Amino acid sequence: xxxxxxxxxxxxxxxxxxxxxxxxxxxxxxxxxxxxxxxxxxxxxxxxxxxxxxxxxxxxxxxxxxxxxxxxxxxxxxxxxxxxxxxxxxxxxxxxxxxxxxxxxxxxxxxxxxxxxxxxxxxxxxxxxxxxxxxxxxxxxxxxxxxxxxxxxxxxxxxxxxxxxxxxxxxxxxxxxxxxxxxxxxxxxxxxxxxxxxxxxxxxxxxxxxxxxxxxxxxxxxxxxxxxxxxx
Amino acid sequence: xxxxxxxxxxxxxxxxxxxxxxxxxxxxxxxxxxxxxxxxxxxxxxxxxxxxxxxxxxxxxxxxxxxxxxxxxxxxxxxxxxxxxxxxxxxxxxxxxxxxxxxxxxxxxxxxxxxxxxxxxxxxxxxxxxxxxxxxxxxxxxxxxxxxxxxxxxxxxxxxxxxxxxxxxxxxxxxxxxxxxxxxxxxxxxxxxxxxxxxxxxxxxxxxxxxxxxxxxxxxxxxxxxxxxxxx
Amino acid sequence: xxxxxxxxxxxxxxxxxxxxxxxxxxxxxxxxxxxxxxxxxxxxxxxxxxxxxxxxxxxxxxxxxxxxxxxxxxxxxxxxxxxxxxxxxxxxxxxxxxxxxxxxxxxxxxxxxxxxxxxxxxxxxxxxxxxxxxxxxxxxxxxxxxxxxxxxxxxxxxxxxxxxxxxxxxxxxxxxxxxxxxxxxxxxxxxxxxxxxxxxxxxxxxxxxxxxxxxxxxxxxxxxxxxxxxxx
Amino acid sequence: xxxxxxxxxxxxxxxxxxxxxxxxxxxxxxxxxxxxxxxxxxxxxxxxxxxxxxxxxxxxxxxxxxxxxxxxxxxxxxxxxxxxxxxxxxxxxxxxxxxxxxxxxxxxxxxxxxxxxxxxxxxxxxxxxxxxxxxxxxxxxxxxxxxxxxxxxxxxxxxxxxxxxxxxxxxxxxxxxxxxxxxxxxxxxxxxxxxxxxxxxxxxxxxxxxxxxxxxxxxxxxxxxxxxxxxx
Numbered sequence: 001x002x003x004x005x006x007x008x009x010x011x012x013x014x015x016x017x018x019x020x021x022x023x024x025x026x027x028x029x030x031x032x033x034x035x036x037x038x039x040x041x042x043x044x045x046x047x048x049x050x051x052x053x054x055x056x057x058x059x060x061x062x063x064x065x066x067x068x069x070x071x072x073x074x075x076x077x078x079x080x081x082x083x084x085x086x087x088x089x090x091x092x093x094x095x096x097x098x099x100x101x102x103x104x105x106x107x108x109x110x111x112x113x114x115x116x117x118x119x120x121x122x123x124x125x126x127x128x129x130x131x132x133x134x135x136x137x138x139x140x141x142x143x144x145x146x147x148x149x150x151x152x153x154x155x156x157x158x159x160x161x162x163x164x165x166x167x168x169x170x171x172x173x174x175x176x177x178x179x180x181x182x183x184x185x186x187x188x189x190x191x192x193x194x195x196x197x198x199x200x201x202x203x204x205x206x207x208x209x210x211x212x213x214x215x216x217x218x219x220x221x222x223x224x225x226x227x228x229x230x231x232x
Numbered sequence: 233x234x235x236x237x238x239x240x241x242x243x244x245x246x247x248x249x250x251x252x253x254x255x256x257x258x259x260x261x262x263x264x265x266x267x268x269x270x271x272x273x274x275x276x277x278x279x280x281x282x283x284x285x286x287x288x289x290x291x292x293x294x295x296x297x298x299x300x301x302x303x304x305x306x307x308x309x310x311x312x313x314x315x316x317x318x319x320x321x322x323x324x325x326x327x328x329x330x331x332x333x334x335x336x337x338x339x340x341x342x343x344x345x346x347x348x349x350x351x352x353x354x355x356x357x358x359x360x361x362x363x364x365x366x367x368x369x370x371x372x373x374x375x376x377x378x379x380x381x382x383x384x385x386x387x388x389x390x391x392x393x394x395x396x397x398x399x400x401x402x403x404x405x406x407x408x409x410x411x412x413x414x415x416x417x418x419x420x421x422x423x424x425x426x427x428x429x430x431x432x433x434x435x436x437x438x439x440x441x442x443x444x445x446x447x448x449x450x451x452x453x454x455x456x457x458x459x460x461x462x463x464x
Numbered sequence: 465x466x467x468x469x470x471x472x473x474x475x476x477x478x479x480x481x482x483x484x485x486x487x488x489x490x491x492x493x494x495x496x497x498x499x500x501x502x503x504x505x506x507x508x509x510x511x512x513x514x515x516x517x518x519x520x521x522x523x524x525x526x527x528x529x530x531x532x533x534x535x536x537x538x539x540x541x542x543x544x545x546x547x548x549x550x551x552x553x554x555x556x557x558x559x560x561x562x563x564x565x566x567x568x569x570x571x572x573x574x575x576x577x578x579x580x581x582x583x584x585x586x587x588x589x590x591x592x593x594x595x596x597x598x599x600x601x602x603x604x605x606x607x608x609x610x611x612x613x614x615x616x617x618x619x620x621x622x623x624x625x626x627x628x629x630x631x632x633x634x635x636x637x638x639x640x641x642x643x644x645x646x647x648x649x650x651x652x653x654x655x656x657x658x659x660x661x662x663x664x665x666x667x668x669x670x671x672x673x674x675x676x677x678x679x680x681x682x683x684x685x686x687x688x689x690x691x692x693x694x695x696x
Numbered sequence: 697x698x699x700x701x702x703x704x705x706x707x708x709x710x711x712x713x714x715x716x717x718x719x720x721x722x723x724x725x726x727x728x729x730x731x732x733x734x735x736x737x738x739x740x741x742x743x744x745x746x747x748x749x750x751x752x753x754x755x756x757x758x759x760x761x762x763x764x765x766x767x768x769x770x771x772x773x774x775x776x777x778x779x780x781x782x783x784x785x786x787x788x789x790x791x792x793x794x795x796x797x798x799x800x801x802x803x804x805x806x807x808x809x810x811x812x813x814x815x816x817x818x819x820x821x822x823x824x825x826x827x828x829x830x831x832x833x834x835x836x837x838x839x840x841x842x843x844x845x846x847x848x849x850x851x852x853x854x855x856x857x858x859x860x861x862x863x864x865x866x867x868x869x870x871x872x873x874x875x876x877x878x879x880x881x882x883x884x885x886x887x888x889x890x891x892x893x894x895x896x897x898x899x900x901x902x903x904x905x906x907x908x909x910x911x912x913x914x915x916x917x918x919x920x921x922x923x924x925x926x927x928x
Binding site for chain 2: 020021022023024028031032033035036037038040063064066067068069071073092093094095096097100101175176177179181
């Protein structure tokens with residue numbers, strides 16, 4: 001079932017995105033648009049298809065980009081997943097259940113900490129050297145150990161998993177199948193691999209883009225060109 | 233792109249449903265559910281997967297049925313398509329544009345006419361022999377010819393296509409790409425291949441089911457068993 | 465139930481849009497955004513709220529615009545309605561059933577006909593005086609009479625309504641309740657009151673905007689400013 | 697804006713559901729259905745409307761239940777909210793941002809702990825007296841204090857809020873505006889005030905039902921009757 005299974009580990013922090021399956025291609029996008037005038041065909045992708053895809057992206061014709069799908073298996077911290085699930089249209093999800101299984105000892109620990117941005121209340125900036133990275137890492141690790149220890153203690157006291165998980169932090173890794181179509185995927189990447197997004201979220205958005213781009217190369221090329229223009 | 237291209241002509245009335253592409257299978261449905269407890273695998277479908285699919289259907293766990301897709305090319309009369317588009321969740325569509333192209337001379341003509349149901353205001357019953365089929369067919373055909381003739385005359389007067397199409401009847405065939413996932417497809421078939429649905433609509437719903445069933449045989453088998461039980 | 469019932473007849477062509485009910489206002493939009501930082505309040509709308517709404521629109525923060533609703537009763541020709549239903553997200557619809565009731569003799573007749581655009585295949589241009597308006601009107605009216613006559617004849621032959629309606633043209637008026645939220649409404653108006661849209665469709669989109677604007681004046685003002693800027 | 701502001705505190709555990717606004721009523725549901733045959737009216741709700749609502753619920757006619765809205769302000773633990781957001785269709789949400797504001801010291805602490813169910817892997821059972829409630833409460837409270845202390849320490853080290861929140865547990869309260877329509881609300885309540893749902897989640901589902909029921913009394917009465925029948 002899962003012919004394509006490209007592992008895309010996100011650094012050494014356990015998080016990963018794996019391509020599980022996909023269907024559709026650039027030609028299918030062109031064909032779905034061409035049904036408007038009975039022009040769909042089995043011929044290979046040509047220059048007119050590429051021009052059409054460019055046109056569709058620039059004129060907000062979104063529906064031809066829905067006749068395809070990409071499924072990813074995603075392992076990410078809960079605080080990332082909670083941003084992810086804000087995207088509803090054209091996104092399907094199944095996730096590990098903390099009611100059903102004992103949560104594994106899998107904790108996201110930031111490889112480096114950032115400072116609060118001075119002006120933008122919801123942003124961060126790189127450490128200018130004044131942040132005590134070692135101490136922050138020590139506090140984080142200790143907090144994780146205390147939390148996971150409390151979880152184990154509660155389970156040992158026979159507390160049900162569905163309650164006990166309440167003490168586990170949002171840095172806990174969770175595991176999901178996520179299915180997108182190209183329309184919902186580009187929307188997601190556009191908002192989540194963006195200056196305004198949290199760095200940890202951006203890494204995931206970029207991983208999705210890198211895995212999906214070879215499957216829909218013309219669409220991604222034209223979409224990136226459009227995004228670059230709009231940024232100016 | 234379109235390896236699978238099964239033609240499923242609907243009688244001699246031109247209408248057709250063609251399977252264009254698909255992804256996912258019964259195993260993928262089981263895997264999407266098993267991610268709940270880290271139990272997804274590459275092993276072939278087994279008896280426990282079948283039991284799980286049965287359980288999911290009977291407990292309204294819909295999301296595992298979303299990690300897949302099926303695209304159909306559908307040629308149907310406009311009055312059927314107008315019922316079809318009521319279904320929005322998990323359904324994508326692109327359709328021939330009557331603004332862009334001149335509408336072809338493709339008219340759905342009922343192979344037989346039905347009578348209004350005596351008690352149910354929105355239903356019909358088979359002709360008991362008292363309906364003048366030949367006369368009805370003649371009226372229908374003449375109406376189509378008059379309408380299509382008016383359309384041609386308007387185009388000949390240089391009236392724009394987007395206005396001129398206004399005189400074309402709802403028996404005109406239209407052509408669409410429709411993409412479903414198994415969840416939205418079963419929902420559609422459940423409502424549209426149903427006693428309460430219009431016969432012409434049911435034929436299409438059945439065609440979708442016949443094309444999709446071999447791709448997800450366990451899911452369809454268990455779903456049909458459930459529907460049969462609930463009907464009692 | 466329907467305190468507000470503003471009639472907005474679209475010319476003398478029968479079509480109409482009526483505001484049935486609504487909930488939410490500009491303040492609610494600001495409050496939904498301010499829940500991000502616990503800043504929602506009962507105070508009246510102020511300058512900071514207006515600035516926030518402007519910011520939300522310009523940074524694609526769509527979700528705060530979903531906590532409201534507007535219901536319209538719409539009477540429009542079927543060819544307009546078929547464009548309308550392409551919009552699925554955040555739009556709810558109930559429509560007159562041609563299976564349930566006999567279709568009334570209500571036909572949209574264009575007050576003036578347009579010519580096919582010479583370059584843009586899916587557009588039209590104003591008549592430059594060379595189009596025989598009177599003849600086109602005569603052909604249209606005659607086509608309607610023939611079609612409606614055939615419909616009546618079929619009913620007279622005891623043909624069921626759900627089949628007989630097949631001969632009725634797309635200029636037939638249909639009647640629906642449509643419910644939007646402000647997000648889906650602005651999306652709709654942006655695409656359908658647009659140069660690329662069919663003139664008949666644009667009239668409806670404008671009617672929706674005129675009815676909704678007094679209910680969300682700041683949102684509409686800021687949205688119009690943004691659209692105007694992007695057009696340059 | 698928020699005329700109706702009924703406080704519904706969930707025990708002494710801080711969690712709450714507040715009705716913020718609503719629109720539509722049982723009559724509007726009947727009217728939306730009656731547009732099918734041009735039968736909508738301004739008359740008060742009558743016995744035929746009630747019968748119609750009953751019929752709609754029993755025949756899966758969902759769309760008439762979408763022309764209304766209810767907005768709630770919800771304060772719930774993150775582990776509850778993560779179940780909530782699985783429901784996408786017809787649900788809108790805005791939530792407190794842990795990037796934007798410092799998280800308050802608001803922790804859900806279970807008033808009593810339950811044991812893991814012996815047979816059902818994802819369920820819990822009431823304590824039979826063998827669970828050391830006092831010790832579990834102590835462990836939970838200590839875990840919260842350690843986690844919130846670590847959060848404060850990280851902020852004190854100038855770590856950005858968007859990272860620091862990673863150490864906060866899923867028992868942290870979060871605050872959202874949630875908007876439903878009656879269709880999506882009944883679907884939510886049906887799945888989440890259910891034997892199979894986690895007890896903490898059920899309390900919220902029941903709170904929603906209690907607040908919404910007086911606004912749509914006929915719909916809730918008929919829906920409850922249907923659910924009760926199906927349970928047999």
